Amino acid sequence: MIAPNIMTFARSLLTVVLITLAQFSQAGFEFLKTKVMVVVVADPYVEIHTGPGRGYPVFHVMEKGETIKIFKRQTDWYKMKTKDGIEGWVQREELGKTLGPDGSEIDFTAPNWQDYVDRRWEIGMLGGNFEDADAFTNYLAFHLTQNIAFEAKYTQAFSSVGNSKLASLNAVHKPFPQWKVSPFFTLGAGQIDISPSSDLVQAEDRENPVYTVGGGAVIYITRRFLMRVEFNNHTLLTKREENEEVDEWKAGFSVFF
Amino acid sequence: MESWIQRIFLIGSLVGTVTLASNICQAQEDEGEFDDEKTILDAIIEPDLERRTVEEDQIDTENFEVGFYSGVMSFEDFGSNNVFGYRLAYHISEDWFLEGAYGITELGETSAESLFNLDLLGDEREAKYYNMSLGVNLFPGEIFLGEKYAFNTDVYLILGAGSTEFADDEFFTYNFGGGFRLYATDWLAFRLDFRHHIFTHNILGNDKSIQNLEADVGLSLFF
Numbered sequence: 001m002i003a004p005n006i007m008t009f010a011r012s013l014l015t016v017v018l019i020t021l022a023q024f025s026q027a028g029f030e031f032l033k034t035k036v037m038v039v040v041v042a043d044p045y046v047e048i049h050t051g052p053g054r055g056y057p058v059f060h061v062m063e064k065g066e067t068i069k070i071f072k073r074q075t076d077w078y079k080m081k082t083k084d085g086i087e088g089w090v091q092r093e094e095l096g097k098t099l100g101p102d103g104s105e106i107d108f109t110a111p112n113w114q115d116y117v118d119r120r121w122e123i124g125m126l127g128g129n130f131e132d133a134d135a136f137t138n139y140l141a142f143h144l145t146q147n148i149a150f151e152a153k154y155t156q157a158f159s160s161v162g163n164s165k166l167a168s169l170n171a172v173h174k175p176f177p178q179w180k181v182s183p184f185f186t187l188g189a190g191q192i193d194i195s196p197s198s199d200l201v202q203a204e205d206r207e208n209p210v211y212t213v214g215g216g217a218v219i220y221i222t223r224r225f226l227m228r229v230e231f232n233n234h235t236l237l238t239k240r241e242e243n244e245e246v247d248e249w250k251a252g253f254s255v256f257f
Numbered sequence: 258m259e260s261w262i263q264r265i266f267l268i269g270s271l272v273g274t275v276t277l278a279s280n281i282c283q284a285q286e287d288e289g290e291f292d293d294e295k296t297i298l299d300a301i302i303e304p305d306l307e308r309r310t311v312e313e314d315q316i317d318t319e320n321f322e323v324g325f326y327s328g329v330m331s332f333e334d335f336g337s338n339n340v341f342g343y344r345l346a347y348h349i350s351e352d353w354f355l356e357g358a359y360g361i362t363e364l365g366e367t368s369a370e371s372l373f374n375l376d377l378l379g380d381e382r383e384a385k386y387y388n389m390s391l392g393v394n395l396f397p398g399e400i401f402l403g404e405k406y407a408f409n410t411d412v413y414l415i416l417g418a419g420s421t422e423f424a425d426d427e428f429f430t431y432n433f434g435g436g437f438r439l440y441a442t443d444w445l446a447f448r449l450d451f452r453h454h455i456f457t458h459n460i461l462g463n464d465k466s467i468q469n470l471e472a473d474v475g476l477s478l479f480f
Contacts, residue, residue: 053397055398073318074479079443136429156429158428224349255347
């Protein structure tokens with residue numbers, strides 16, 4: 001027997017698939033069509049792999065002066081086609097010296113310090129302590145400039161006396177984006193949902209608006225990876241006489257793209 | 258007056274046609290085969306031209322993976338039942354990926370419930386979980402089907418944390434496991450995934466650490 005919720009799930013899944021298909025057909029597969037880049041091999045030789053990873057076997061080698069079309073990228077690998085119609089994957093470093101058809105240099109550099117400073121999107125996960133409860137946070141950040149970013153955060157805290165969920169939007173200021181260990185300050189607002197453990201007598205869920213002041217530091221590790229440490233002080237606007245204050249310590253990692 | 262309107266109309270349609278035509282030309286150029294002009298430099302070793310740096314950003318990237326899966330999840334004390342879920346992953350490099358998943362499983366009856374005709378969970382006969390995990394791709398390889406077909410594959414290990422919603426409460430949950438991807442094309446993969454979820458609950462009175470095993474098959478699209 002199939003439970004009704006699974007039916008609902010299946011139905012929603014079907015809807016997603018149908019919408020996706022509709023978009024595909026509407027755009028005339030526009031989104032599958034890729035922009036092609038024509039380059040000339042300038043290294044003595046370039047190895048072509050069967051897949052986008054160094055473990056996939058090399059099945060062909062191109063010589064200097066050959067013209068290739070590049071039409072797709074997965075992580076650090078480019079999919080290309082030679083004049084003879086051989087398709088395969090080439091690592092970014094191998095294309096370091098390729099030239100455009102007019103002899104222009106093409107920038108195939110790996111994500112580096114500059115990309116980190118100029119990053120646009122960032123996602124990350126943090127774990128730590130939320131007023132004596134174990135907690136973790138997932139967040140998505142959009143960097144407007146090198147100094148200013150916005151973050152959507154979702155935190156869940158678990159303890160024996162109850163669980164809380166906190167969703168918030170934060171503005172972030174990074175005064176020194178160029179520093180190796182770059183500090184940041186945040187101001188945010190959101191809502192917290194507290195549900196005391198069901199074995200407690202007065203088990204009543206409550207929702208409160210929350211204002212947050214916080215700060216921390218971001219450390220660039222390598223490639224697309226960052227490490228992040230932060231502290232937040234949350235003020236819960238309760239219906240009682242006094243507001244509640246909650247301290248939160250977190251550490252985790254993020255990737256940018 | 259009338260001629261003005263005619264003129265505006267004419268200019269408008271002319272501009273429209275030109276834009277359309279140039280767009281079509283451009284589109285054809287994009288898909289076009291190698292034209293001879295572009296290969297003139299093939300023979301030249303080092304052209305003496307002023308260098309211009311071109312970004313490679315215009316190339317389509319496929320670093321995101323979206324998919325769904327279904328399988329069996331053995332939920333301690335509550336039997337093995339169907340599980341369904343969605344997942345979204347970002348491939349950071351050829352080795353590392355970050356993946357979020359959301360799944361729903363049905364819950365069966367505990368032996369106490371069936372023996373003594375109890376109902377521990379009421380209407381809450383399902384558990385939902387979500388998690389965020391970091392995966393590492395190992396052992397890239399190929400699978401050969403007959404003489405003609407070869408498919409790329411890889412094996413991954415994954416570790417993460419999240420939450421399980423169960424018995425009207427939520428529990429901090431670790432998960433770890435591994436899996437196998439078989440790429441039908443560059444952008445479509447079949448996945449086989451084994452995952453272990455661990456959390457501690459106290460719905461039966463005392464704290465109990467439970468281990469839930471999950472095995473599923475899924476389909477993923479890269480975009």
